[in-house]
Amino acid sequence: MDRLRTGILGCGSFAHRHAQILAALGDQAEMVAFSDRNEWKARAFADQYTAGQAAVFTDHHALLDAANLDLLIVCLPPYGHTDEVEMAAERGVHLLIEKPIALDSEQGWQMVEAAERAGIKTQVGFMFRFGEAVEQLKTLLASGEVGQPGLMSARYFCNALHADWWRMREKSGGQLVEQIIHMFDLLRYLVGDALTVYSRQENLFHTEVPGYTVEDISATVVGFENGALGVVYATNGAIPGKWINDYRVVAQKLTAEFTDANHATFTFTDAPDRPPQVIASDRDFRRAQMQDLLDAIRTDGQTRTPLREGAKSLDLVLAAMRSGASHGEVTL
Template sequence: MKPLKTAILGCGGFAKRHAQVLQQLPTEVQLVACCDRNAWKAQELSAQYSAGQAQVFTDHTRMLEATDLDILIVCLPPYGHTDEVEQAAQRGIHLLIEKPIALSRDKAWQMVEASEKAGIKTQVGFMYRFGEALEYLRTLDSGPVGLFSARYFCNALHAPWWRDKEKSGGQLVEQVIHMFDLMRYLMGEPVTVYAKQANLFHQQTPGYSVEDVSATIATFPNGGLGVVYASNGAIPGQWIKDFKLVAQNLTAAFGDTNQARFFFTAQPGVPTQTIESSRDLYLAQLQDLIQAIRSGGPTRTPLREGAKSLELVLAARQSAESGAEVRLA
């Protein structure tokens, strides 16, 4: 079976991570094109990860017209999305797209409609869904989940576009959406969301308009609660993304989705189980997409899931801006 011809659109830092994964699957995928508005970035990616064999483009339309692709990996910043999803869908090209998939609900569902109408396979970059400890959790009879709590702590200025709320959507939309996606994955669809956000630590930083502290509470149909709190003013050099879950028969503490300790609270003596894995989550999500393409089955995180998680964080931002609880459709 021939390798799936793959291109990367947007050749920044995340593109390199995806290119590294492509190199691990030489019989499954082949990097044939790199596209970035800055030609030197595309050239550098091609040179480093395909020995210069991948064609270089600065316009995605030209790339899609000139190459016969099977997969397009989209690593654009949130504000950079235009019609790349729709164009790929029209050509029957499958997609792996980084989160958030858009900055507006309308744009996100436009992407979903185009991809589902074309029947292509899509995978959104919520790679934490592929953690080994998380997969183990989903095999357990935990009973109804009553509480999910997660934090996302970092301390960095990031890129200039990231600090601009109009371009990134804010920390919740661009980063913490990972934790909201996990909450949805484990608890289902929330019915309301209430949030508070503030910029406390970067008021004197030029161009910094995103929040650096936030707290969000989501409610669920069964009465369960989800709590997500985040900051970009925590420990420099550390990225803390942990969470806890309390269910009827189980309490679980996750250092990340590969590492967790489970307490079986409904059993005598409260036995425990520890999962410690080093699974490459980026590799797992690409393998899942490849399997879906080869078999015709579903992916774990299609564009529809990306749109739903985006809707949730946009609702949280709306709540913080209005000061009122937001009811979700």
Template sequence: MKLRAAVLGCGSFGGRHARVLAGLPEHAELVAFCGRDEVKAKAFSNEFTGGRAAAYTDSRHMMEDANLDLLVVCLPPSGHGDEVAIAAQHGVHLLMEKPIALTSADGWKMVEAAERAGIKTQVGFMSRFGAVVEAFKAFQEGGEAGPVGMFDAQYFCNSLHSPWWREKEKSGGQLLEQVIHHVDLLRYLMGEPQTVYARMANLFHQDVPGYTIEDISVVVARFAGGPLGVLRSSNAAIPGRYDTGFNVIAQKVTVQAQNHNSGTIHFTTEQKEPLTIASEQDCYAAQMLDLVGAIRDDRPARTPIREGALSLDLAVAAVRSAEAMTEVAL
């Protein structure tokens, strides 16, 4: 079965997902692109399909006209509207970049529309498909890791990114737009926390016009029985570099990861050699193939839209904690 696919949003991530789809001709055919700028949409069509895909500037028109099976949504957080509801009405499956919304209320409206229609969904938390994450998850599900006591992650970079990214009302801030990858990993590996406590500040970008988000933050999530998740982030670290390493401390296994594809798993209660992983796995392709398989086999994808809403809930609660300067119960 070859899916008729379209990309909504012709920015950098739209191009990334279009490239993945173009590389999976046995599974999908790119038939449409939609963006605010018709010239850009046509340029994407030329680049990824040799001009065969139609170009649209209205997503509703595209979904009514293009006979789609799959829509890939690559919009800034503030750019979301009714695309999920419209896709659900037309029975169009979805891959959505994160975060799925700026507010929990909007996120759960999307979940309701998608689940009511029975469409398959995948949220772009591609770290779940990283080689290190998959290896630890296999140990965890096989009972070889034991309970997780701590997840500790950093997200350090130094870039002005796109203008919309610097504006709180458009991106939600670094925690909501970037660090939500680690928020999701924390949930994926540890479950749902009971409380969250956060602090954040803009210390080094106060003189940058339009920069209204944090550039440092720390989040501590507390789980039943005492386990902790700690997320540290900054947009004032080393320019040109993204440090996204994380550690997992479980009863029998400890993970030291440079990123979701590279790291070492140590066995702390057995005399076993550490497992070193250095993979170049394409997590974007892996998540797309997982969604294709979910559509084909009528099963849930690894990260359905409900997971996107739950991770958004935790990120929003962390922001609320920082603003109120108090621990927030979940």
């Protein structure tokens, strides 16, 4: 079968990981075009990954009109999204789009409508859904073997200034929207649809940094339709150089303690004589995410995280932001 003609829109640092994965999957996909508003960035990608053979663009309209793509990887910052999803959908181009898919709910659901109307395959970059330990817990919960989940906590700790745009709420949406959304997406994936959210956010550690208008500490409580609770706590003021995201899930018959998406210990609380199950994997969950999309395109199957899931997780973090602003609980 022919390789999928693939383009990358947005040639920043994160796009390199997708390009490396596509290069490793060269029997399935071929990088034929790169686009960035800075031409030199797109050309550097073309030189590095295709020996200069790929086409280079500075505008996604020209990219989608001229490159005859099968698949587009969208690595734009949150404020950079315009009509690229709608344009791709009109041309039958499948999509992998990094999170968050937008900065407001209306734009996010317009993307969903366009993609679903066109019938294209989409994948949102919530790669932690593809961790080995996360996958195994999802299977146990879906089977009913360990009962329903009742409580999940998730932590995200880092300490970095990030890019200039990241520090500006109007461009990134804030740490919850741009970064901690990964943890909220895992809550939705493992526990279910959210019903209420109460959140507090403050900027305590970066008040003297010019242009830093996003929160650097937050604590959020999520109520789910099945009565379960979720707690997400995060900061950008923890240990410099370390990126910590871990979580715990308590179900009726199981307590799962994760150090990351690939590593966890499952303790079966209804069977005291059963030894804990330890999951330790080196799975490349970003590659698994890409493979899931390529398989769905080839087989006309479903992806694990279509745009609809991206819009739902965006709505949850936006509700948390509204709660933080009002100091009140928000119902979804």
